[in-house]
Amino acid sequence: MASSGVRRTISTERPRSGETRQVLVVAATSALRDVGFAGASAREIARRAGCNQSQVFYHFGSVVELLLAALDEVSASRMAAYRSVLDQATTLTGLVESAQTILTEDLDSGYVTVLVEMISGAQSVPGLGDQVAQRLVPWKAFAEEAVKRALGAAPLGPLVPAGEAAHAIVAGLLGLELLANLDGDRTQAIALFGRARMLVGLLELTGALPGMSAPGQP
């Protein structure tokens, strides 16, 4: 051994290094989406991951820790997508269009559901609320930045503080997801995205909304 010079074959050989861990995270995500927080047990998740229930505890210590890891991953992946959209947008209409696309994607994939279930489930587990709240901070900050850039030098910008608007936007999305999941019907949420797009276009025409400010300069 050790002839090939590849480190991973030397001594700490890991048959499927980190693979199960990752599979469990994916399974946890799908469980949160399909059967909710109350249904996302170690056994349910392991079943979806195709491995034994004990792996949950070996890799994550507890079910809640695994669920938080799933939230982290979804959050990071989605944040990257949104960040990219925001940074590439040059016009407000363009931004809203891109946002609509990515938002619909979220709705279809159930990514926001993961967050919603963790928030509502946090009520049942002492201490979980803080953990989830921490992970929401970057999203609030992101929404605030987006609002600042979108409103930019808008004449009635001061009427709507970015912080408040960001809170409203996050709340609105969570609520839409909640309702969409309830009846498995996303058309109403999607219709609202379209409506927002239309209204923004209209406001832009009237001159109430100027162009966007550049990235990094809210």
Added chain:
Amino acid sequence: MASSGVRRTISTERPRSGETRQVLVVAATSALRDVGFAGASAREIARRAGCNQSQVFYHFGSVVELLLAALDEVSASRMAAYRSVLDQATTLTGLVESAQTILTEDLDSGYVTVLVEMISGAQSVPGLGDQVAQRLVPWKAFAEEAVKRALGAAPLGPLVPAGEAAHAIVAGLLGLELLANLDGDRTQAIALFGRARMLVGLLELTGALPGMSAPGQP
């Protein structure tokens, strides 16, 4: 016996008729609010009600049925309050002011949390989603009526279909509650209510919003 002529003393004497049932409903409400759907077990609820766990099944057949009964009661009581506000309002500003008061009340009492927990918890129990969705129908209808009366003959009314607006409002409130419960901080939600009130006042001044239409005539 049967001398007094009062029916309830004849034969089917019920020591504390219907009392436990009602206490259980109240306990279920508080459990949903404090420990969420996942924590609202028969034992937890019975503990709060000060009775034995078996009473849940005697009176309601199952935990879920009890939770639905709690949702029904909260829903009916709150609907009456909102209905009264809407019917008594004559000006839009007055309506928004009253709505702010009652909404803050909901936030403080955690009534909306009951709904939020039932919606998110519905993911875990097959068939529960439909039950909860049914109970949401009157609220959507109510919100739609409110929007119609508020926008009334507004010049830009056609730009915002009442159905869509109602959906957005319900979603927004649910989302605000979700966030408020997470960090136990209702100030941001309350600030938004104040902001809405200010904006409506402003729009009324500019003439973009006319007076309200009368009750029953959206």
Added chain:
DNA sequence: GTCTATACTTGGATAGAC
């Protein structure tokens, strides 16, 4: 790292005494 087996806990639900 992964599995089996197992200990322990909690929860849903029912039977039967009062």
Added chain:
DNA sequence: GTCTATCCAAGTATAGAC
């Protein structure tokens, strides 16, 4: 109607073999 006792299912978590 209410309680005690009890059964059974499901869940968390750990120990130990491979």
